[in-house]
Amino acid sequence: MIRVVLPAHLRTLAQVTGEVQLEVQGPVTTCSVLDALEARYPMLEGTLRDHITRKRRPFVRFFACAEDLSHESPDAPLPDAVAAGSEPFLIIGAIAGG
């Protein structure tokens, strides 16, 4: 199981508390994790990636294993620890606004 931590506003929107656990088919990548997340919680569609371009929203960041993966290819494999479920995939609302 893949463990995903959502920012507070999106936990409220998805009506979840704590981590989300997801089954991901095939390679574990940012894209496949987000696809699985949106399939389980359709209300999150458009909040992390633009509906049309499918690009990450500018103030959303993806962290795992103490690394910022935001600028990696969405199709690049995530760290083994994320794929194994020992480390969470962190979705962060960037600190912005002064």
Added chain:
Amino acid sequence: MSSVRVLVGTRKGAFLLTADGKREQWEVNGPHFAGWEMYHLKGSPADPNRIYASQSTGWFGQLIQRSSDGGKTWEPVGNKFAYEGVPGTHQWYDGTPHPWEFKRVWHLEPSLTDPDTVLAGVEDAAIFRTNDGGKSWQELPGLREHGSGPRWQPGAGGMCLHTIIQDPGNPQRVYIAISAAGAFRTDDGGKTWKAINQGLRSQQIPDPNAEVGHCVHHVAMHPSRPNVLFMQKHWDVMRTDNAGDTWQEVSGNLPTDFGFVIDVHAHQPDTVYVVPIKSDSEHFVPDGKLRVYRSRTGGNEWEALTKGLPQSNCYVNVFRDAMAVDSLDECGVYFGTSGGQVYASRDAGDSWTPIVRDLPSVLSVEVQTLP
């Protein structure tokens, strides 16, 4: 006994203010969607328990929320606003072509007859419609494809379609307004649109009488007289008596004719309200005094309404969608300020009382008059 429900959108959440028909004791409910910008909430005239809300942030984009129980509970519905075809370009601040990009929903206008049908005005300027209660949204591309589209340019707040007015006697006719393109009208249910800006005069643009490019801030109509519109333009308060074909200035004796809101009394089609703002470089009321101005003559002659409003050291703004009227026998008038106050008058503006003083900056105010 009748009651009223005031729907307030703020920079940091939505609030519902309710009172019985006396409008003396108010209950404040909220924040709903705490921390999110709530540009607009509006109830369906066909089913007052159905309310739609535009929710957004710079972080997570646009959401649309829908309530079927008068705002007690909400559910997120469709938030995909995709322009039809290749959207092309409009003019950017520096005069260069800029691709149309969806940013947010400024205004939601539920159908007069069907709770599942809603029009949405968005930035970058376009109009969308849902026929399934907000699950899916389709653009009415004829507006954006009006031949003048490449010449539209954003106002300081963005290139937003902020005003949608339905003609209650003619479902094919809708008026909209865009900053800073101007006003447009469709007479065929949104397939084609006509620019209705003749008579507007804007000194800030190269041709003050241009077909488009006018910074219209808001437009209001009385439902009994759908050919008469009142407009608060960037500068100038305007009136048309022929559905926008031509406009005349009715600023008259206003202390300044800059402002954002404009609305019409529920029972007196020639009674109009504005809140003059000092200037476009100082977005607050003149002389530290919060004054609503009322005309009982359809413009030109205006009186200041000050009873109950701060008359010193007040420097708030009132944004374009932040005034509304109820339809009780003695018309109630409501407006919200950038300082977080929501004021109510239950005597058509003669006197005012704050319902609540310390909300986040108020973006929109709508009123439902409930049986």
